Amino acid sequence: MEDAPGPDIPSVRIRSAVAADLATVVEIEFQSFSNPWQPDTFRSLLEQERVKVLVAEDLEKGVVGYAVLWWVLDQAELANLAVRTDRQGQGIGSVLLDQAIAHAESKGVGSLFLEVRQSNEAAYRLYANRGFTQISIRKDYYKHPREDARVLVKHL
Numbered sequence: 390m391e392d393a394p395g396p397d398i399p400s401v402r403i404r405s406a407v408a409a410d411l412a413t414v415v416e417i418e419f420q421s422f423s424n425p426w427q428p429d430t431f432r433s434l435l436e437q438e439r440v441k442v443l444v445a446e447d448l449e450k451g452v453v454g455y456a457v458l459w460w461v462l463d464q465a466e467l468a469n470l471a472v473r474t475d476r477q478g479q480g481i482g483s484v485l486l487d488q489a490i491a492h493a494e495s496k497g498v499g500s501l502f503l504e505v506r507q508s509n510e511a512a513y514r515l516y517a518n519r520g521f522t523q524i525s526i527r528k529d530y531y532k533h534p535r536e537d538a539r540v541l542v543k544h545l
């Protein structure tokens with residue numbers, strides 16, 4: 390399932406992250422979120438068994454996005470997903486999400502969960518396009534600024 394070119398973006402491939410990717414991943418993380426994960430968090434995730442960190446790599450420009458999936462038994466969470474600001478809207482987030490879903494399926498996951506800021510319409514549309522549906526709201530889940538989370542699920 391890895392090293393798969395996206396249908397509309399042949400210059401981008403999805404692969405597992407390695408330590409050498411983390412500086413760029415963290416750079417995109419800080420560009421994308423007001424309450425970003427720290428470098429140590431990404432470093433420790435690379436070593437864990439039930440975690441998959443995927444990167445989208447542009448053959449010329451290097452890492453342009455990433456996704457973090459973790460799972461326990463038959464449930465998984467898409468814990469993080471981001472695409473470099475200047476490469477958004479080109480289908481890279483969709484390809485990363487598709488590969489994360491495929492990886493969850495390969496691990497026997499039945500339900501894939503995620504949280505998304507109530508105001509994050511771009512991400513919500515991406516998830517809705519891929520069959521995620523809202524199951525609840527987590528009040529004041531996010532900080533900087535404080536905001537509710539929509540909890541979404543996709544049954545695999």
Ligand SMILES: CC(C)(COP(=O)(O)OP(=O)(O)OC[C@H]1O[C@@H](n2cnc3c(N)ncnc32)[C@H](O)[C@@H]1OP(=O)(O)O)[C@@H](O)C(=O)NCCC(=O)NCCS
Pocket residue numbers: 421422469470471472473476477478479480481482483484504505506509510511512514515518
């Ligand atoms: C959310 C995110 C990962 C989407 O990645 P992307 O590569 O831009 O997504 P895609 O190009 O694959 O677009 C997927 C869908 O998202 C929506 N979308 C993408 N950019 C959008 C924008 N600027 N405004 C509104 N909708 C947008 C579209 O509905 C699109 O579906 P379409 O194919 O029907 O047009 C990206 O915008 C991002 O990194 N945002 C900041 C970090 C973030 O919010 N992560 C999600 C946390 S839950």
